[in-house]
Amino acid sequence: MTAVCDVRARRARLHLGSAAQHVLRVAVPLVLTALLGGAMLALFGANPMHFYAEVLRLGLVGQGWQRSLTVAAPLLLVALGLIIAFRAGLWNLGYHGSYVLAAAVVAGVAPVLMATLPFMLAVAVLTLIALTLGAAVSLVPAWLKVTSGAPEVVTSLMMSFIAVGVANLLIKGPLQDPATSVPQTRVLGLELMLPFLPGTQVHAGVVPAFVLVLLAQLILTRSAFGTRIDMLGASPRAAVHAGVRVSRLVPAVMLISGALIGVAALVDMLGLWGYMRSDWNPGYGEKVLPFVFLARLSPLAAAPLICGYAVFLTGGTVAAQQAGLAIEVLDVYLVLLLVCMVLLEALGRRFPLGESYLPAAVGSLRFAFLRRHTLPEDR
Amino acid sequence: MMVTEAMLLAFLLAVIANAMPLLLAALGEMVSEQAGVLNVGVEGVLLLGGFAAFATTHVTGSFWLGFLAGAVAGVVLQGSLVVLSVWLGANQIVVGLGVLLAGNGISSMLYERFFAATRPRLGAAPAWLPAWLTELPILGPVVFAQHGMLLLGVLLTVVIGWFLWRSAPGLRVRVAGQHPATLDAVGGSVTRTRAAATLFGGVMAGVGGAYLALLVAGTFTPGMTHGLGFLTIATAMLAGGRTRALVLIALGYGVLVATGTALQFTAISVPSEVIAMAPFVVALLVIGLHRRSGSGLPPALATSYTRGAR
Numbered sequence: 001m002t003a004v005c006d007v008r009a010r011r012a013r014l015h016l017g018s019a020a021q022h023v024l025r026v027a028v029p030l031v032l033t034a035l036l037g038g039a040m041l042a043l044f045g046a047n048p049m050h051f052y053a054e055v056l057r058l059g060l061v062g063q064g065w066q067r068s069l070t071v072a073a074p075l076l077l078v079a080l081g082l083i084i085a086f087r088a089g090l091w092n093l094g095y096h097g098s099y100v101l102a103a104a105v106v107a108g109v110a111p112v113l114m115a116t117l118p119f120m121l122a123v124a125v126l127t128l129i130a131l132t133l134g135a136a137v138s139l140v141p142a143w144l145k146v147t148s149g150a151p152e153v154v155t156s157l158m159m160s161f162i163a164v165g166v167a168n169l170l171i172k173g174p175l176q177d178p179a180t181s182v183p184q185t186r187v188l189g190l191e192l193m194l195p196f197l198p199g200t201q202v203h204a205g206v207v208p209a210f211v212l213v214l215l216a217q218l219i220l221t222r223s224a225f226g227t228r229i230d231m232l233g234a235s236p237r238a239a240v241h242a243g244v245r246v247s248r249l250v251p252a253v254m255l256i257s258g259a260l261i262g263v264a265a266l267v268d269m270l271g272l273w274g275y276m277r278s279d280w281n282p283g284y285g286e287k288v289l290p291f292v293f294l295a296r297l298s299p300l301a302a303a304p305l306i307c308g309y310a311v312f313l314t315g316g317t318v319a320a321q322q323a324g325l326a327i328e329v330l331d332v333y334l335v336l337l338l339v340c341m342v343l344l345e346a347l348g349r350r351f352p353l354g355e356s357y358l359p360a361a362v363g364s365l366r367f368a369f370l371r372r373h374t375l376p377e378d379r
Numbered sequence: 380m381m382v383t384e385a386m387l388l389a390f391l392l393a394v395i396a397n398a399m400p401l402l403l404a405a406l407g408e409m410v411s412e413q414a415g416v417l418n419v420g421v422e423g424v425l426l427l428g429g430f431a432a433f434a435t436t437h438v439t440g441s442f443w444l445g446f447l448a449g450a451v452a453g454v455v456l457q458g459s460l461v462v463l464s465v466w467l468g469a470n471q472i473v474v475g476l477g478v479l480l481a482g483n484g485i486s487s488m489l490y491e492r493f494f495a496a497t498r499p500r501l502g503a504a505p506a507w508l509p510a511w512l513t514e515l516p517i518l519g520p521v522v523f524a525q526h527g528m529l530l531l532g533v534l535l536t537v538v539i540g541w542f543l544w545r546s547a548p549g550l551r552v553r554v555a556g557q558h559p560a561t562l563d564a565v566g567g568s569v570t571r572t573r574a575a576a577t578l579f580g581g582v583m584a585g586v587g588g589a590y591l592a593l594l595v596a597g598t599f600t601p602g603m604t605h606g607l608g609f610l611t612i613a614t615a616m617l618a619g620g621r622t623r624a625l626v627l628i629a630l631g632y633g634v635l636v637a638t639g640t641a642l643q644f645t646a647i648s649v650p651s652e653v654i655a656m657a658p659f660v661v662a663l664l665v666i667g668l669h670r671r672s673g674s675g676l677p678p679a680l681a682t683s684y685t686r687g688a689r
Contacts, residue, residue, distance in 0.1 A: 091472055093419075140663060150666045151676065153419060153472060154612050158659045161606045165656035172650070286480055293473065328488055331480070338477050339463075346467035358470055 018354070025354030026294055026305075029340035036340070037333050046323040054322065059315030066202045070272055072310035073209040074264035079288040079306055080216050081134075081260035083297050087220060088253040089233035094141060094156035095285030097163030098134040098258040103265035104167035106130050107185040107276035108175030110269065114192040123194075127266060134262020135255040137163045142254035146247045152254065164281070171278040188274035194267075203271030208263070216299040229253060261285075287313075290337045293357040390637055391521050395529070398633030400425070400591040401611060403532050405625055406539050407583025409615040413543060414576030415556035415679040418460055419475030421584050422608025423482020426601075428453045428585030429592035430486035433501070433599035434493070442504045442526055446589045453585020454578055456482055461574045468683035479608075487601035500598045526594055528586070540622035552576050553620070556677030559684040569684045584611070605655055613662045619675015632658055 038048030059068050078095060085092035106126050113122040141155040168183075177186040194203040220226040231239040232249055240246055264284065269276060288302075291309055295302035316330045341357055348356060408421055418424070431452035436445030460478055463469040504526040506513055513524040522529060543549040554562040555572040562569050591607070592599045610632065618624040639654035 093476075140667075144663070144667055148666065148669065151616070153417070153681075154609065154616055155663060155666060157419075157609045158606070158613060158663055161609065161659045162656050162663070165652045165659075169650060169652045172652075286476065289473070289476060326488070328484060331484055335477060335481060335484075338473070342463045342467065342469040342474065345469055346463075349468070358473075 021352060021354035023354075025344065025348070025357075026301075028353075029294065029337055029344055032340040033333060033337040036336050040332065040336075041323070041325070041329070044325060044329075046325060051319050051323055054319035055312055055315035057315065058318045059311035059313075063201060064311075064314060066200050068307070068311045068314040069202050069206055071314050072307045073206040073271070074268045074282075075284055075288050075306050075310060076209045076213055076303060077264035077267065078261050078284040079292050079302050080212055080299055081257040081264070082285065082288065082292050083295075083299055083302065084216065084220065084229065084260070085253055085257035086292065087233050087297050088229045088249070089236070090145075090250065090253055090257070091151075091153040092138055092141070092156050092254055092257045093153060093285070094137050094160040094163070094258065095261050096281055096283070097137040097160030097167075098261035099265045099284060100167045100281055101137055101163040102130040102133040102262035103269050104170050104175060104185070104276050105133055106266050107188070107269040107273070108170060110188050110274075111186040111192070114188060123270070126270065127263070130262040130266035131259040132262070134265065135259040138254040138258030139251070142251040145254075146250050156254075168278045171276060177275075183278040185276045188270070190274070193274055194271040203267075205267035205271035209267060210303070212260070212263070213299045213303050220299065287334060290334055290341060294337075294341065296355065296357060386641075388517070388520060390641060391517070393637035393640055394630065394633035395521060395525070396595045396633070397636040398629040399529060399532055400587040400595060401607060401614060401632050402536065402587075402626065402629035403590055404584045404587030404608070404611040405614040405618070405629065406536060406622070407580035407587070408611050409618060409620060409622075409625060410539065410543065410552060410583075411573075411576045411580035412612075412615050412680060413556045413620050413677060414552045414573045415559060415677055415682065415684070416460065416465060416573050416577045416580070417471050417475065417612070417681040418457065418478065418577070418580055418584075419472050419612070420456075420460075420478030420480075420482060420608070421580075421611045422604055422606065423479040424453050424456050424581060424584035425482070425588035425591065425604045425608050425611075426486040427456050427482040428588030429603065430490060430588075430599050431585070432589030433592040434489075436501055436593055437494075437499055442528075442593055445593050446528060446586055449585040449589025449592075450582045451585070453581040453583070453588070455581075457577055457581025457584065460581075461577050464683065465570060465573045465577060468685065471681045471683070483602065486599075490599060490601050494599070498598070501593060503597075504594060528590060528594065532590075536622050536626060543620060543622075548572075553677070555684075556679050559679050560686075563684075563686055573684075584608075587611070606659065610658055610662060613666065616676055617662075617665065617669065621675075631661075635661060 034052070038052070041048045041051055058064050078099070081095065081098070082092065106129055109129070110122075110126055113125055116122075117125065137159055138156060140159045141150075141152040144150040144155050145152045171185060172183045175185050177184055179186075194205050196203055197206070220229065228239065228244045228249055231242060231244055232246060232253075236246060239249075261284075268282075287309070288306060291302055291305040295305055312333070313330065317327060320327055320329050344353060345357055347353060404421060404425060408418060411418060428449035432445035432449035435448035436442055439445075456478055459481070460471070460474055463474045463477075464471045506524050507527055508523045513519045515523065541549075543552065551562060551567050551572050554567070555569050555576070559569040562572065588604070591604065596603060614625060614628045614632075617628060635658055636654070639649065639657060642649050643651075643654070
């Protein structure tokens with residue numbers, strides 16, 4: 001009896017503290033990263049306090065918050081693409097390919113389409129192109145996954161290389177600006193780009209990014225589709241037994257994932273850049289990766305983290321230059337954050353430090369179970 | 380166009396040269412995959428190994444020291460996978476992506492810092508075997524006149540094939556990937572076995588990168604691997620522990636790249652992007668046609684082992 005009471009008491013204590021634990025789990029790696037990063041800056045001869053103050057000033061004050069918001073939009077969309085795939089236990093690592101291919105074609109045809117078609121129609125056609133191309137890159141890995149059980153970790157990475165190659169071929173071939181010898185697409189006129197939100201320098205592409213965050217949160221947590229995705233991630237075998245058609249859900253999730261990354265390219269090209277160079281790749285996938293896990297694959301939790309990171313990027317790019325540091329310093333912060341998270345994850349297995357960054361979905365990653373011959377019920 | 384003997388010889392040389400880095404790296408990746416550890420970041424290890432080897436050989440002039448440096452760099456970088464994933468149980472794919480970024484970033488940053496201004500190149504490796512061997516027809520120039528790493532790599536392939544399937548430690552490696560709890564139950568150490576296999580993967584990826592930098596390219600350029608690391612993972616996956624399949628795939632890759640290079644010397648103009656893409660297209664086709672291409676991978680791949688956990 002006493003033992004039971006003891007267990008109950010301990011559970012109650014753990015439960016009471018769980019909100020605090022969640023906060024700890026997110027805050028500790030961020031604070032640690034800031035401290036370690038500061039130490040690194042000091043090592044390079046820069047003043048960390050001054051650097052951080054500059055980051056905040058440049059990233060938030062004046063026009064800063066508007067620039068940060070513009071930077072955040074594609075990052076958020078790529079994060080959504082990763083979140084939906086990771087929740088299903090699918091490692092769609094073809095993000096470079098989806099982004100670059102969609103960006104190249106959108107930037108390549110936008111000057112013509114935007115100039116000839118009515119604005120809304122042109123945007124609709126370009127959106128369709130971006131969705132299709134982004135999804136196309138993840139189609140092959142999805143198809144290979146359900147037909148031959150090839151792990152998408154490997155095939156999506158390889159498909160990504162092919163897509164980047166095709167994008168470069170297009171930019172150096174049919175999509176190249178005939179007016180210049182530099183391999184790049186024609187530049188979309190400023191007046192043809194997405195309009196700014198009234199009273200700001202923030203382009204309208206930011207709106208769909210935030211709307212999609214809310215939509216993704218609703219669908220993933222409140223719909224049968226979202227539940228099926230979580231089931232697939234937690235246990236493919238259980239999902240099959242519960243009647244989930246894995247051989248349809250896997251391609252669906254992979255295609256949506258790729259399509260969302262395609263939208264990120266669309267927003268970037270039509271709202272921010274207006275043209276695409278060959279061999280250009282902003283590397284969004286790796287940049288959002290730590291935050292996607294820090295948010296425990298929740299779109300709503302990822303949004304503020306990624307907005308914060310966008311502020312860091314916006315302010316940090318200039319602040320690093322001012323401090324005479326290489327821009328790669330900002331990437332080192334990402335690696336530091338990942339390392340801190342991994343260490344906290346290891347500690348969290350011994351001590352009550354909130355829930356793992358990897359929900360059951362990804363934690364129990366077993367692509368072996370998705371092999372064709374182990375899923376007879378599914379056929 | 381006439382195909383001369385010299386051209387055929389050059390083609391053979393190119394096949395071997397391109398196949399070797401893939402073969403070496405895939406050997407290591409295969410052993411670590413069989414033990415249940417997937418390193419998604421082989422590309423990063425190849426790059427760091429290649430840079431370390433290049434820098435060392437450039438400074439010391441010794442190719443063997445270069446290979447040693449490549450191996451050490453590989454062990455150090457892959458060591459992070461051992462510490463974070465094998466010991467601390469962190470997700471292998473997340474850590475692997477970290478390894479990829481770190482290897483790519485560190486090698487690029489160091490190259491920019493020390494070599495970007497001069498862009499030095501290395502000379503050819505000196506012949507080390509007696510003249511009567513290097514003067515043999517075909518085998519002489521293709522094998523014996525090459526750096527000793529070529530023969531060592533072939534020897535290693537044979538040894539690993541034997542080790543994995545015919546020796547007790549090799550059995551432990553495979554059990555660690557097939558069913559780690561069994562290895563634990565019979566008194567083996569899953570952690571130690573996986574750590575050793577992973578570090579071996581680091582050595583081989585480092586040496587593979589070194590081969591690419593020292594003997595194939597003769598220099599280092601940031602990002603010079605162009606996805607070879609991902610082909611390495613695919614190769615190890617398709618081979619599924621069989622070294623013969625590994626050699627065949629590596630040679631097939633060598634033929635593909637050599638053909639692409641040869642085509643550039645002919646009247647047919649093939650964009651370099653197409654040549655860079657071709658191996659990936661072929662690999663995906665092979666994976667697609669090979670109906671159970673994932674079956675060579677052990678069931679416990681990329682999962683961490685906790686005693687008693689279900």
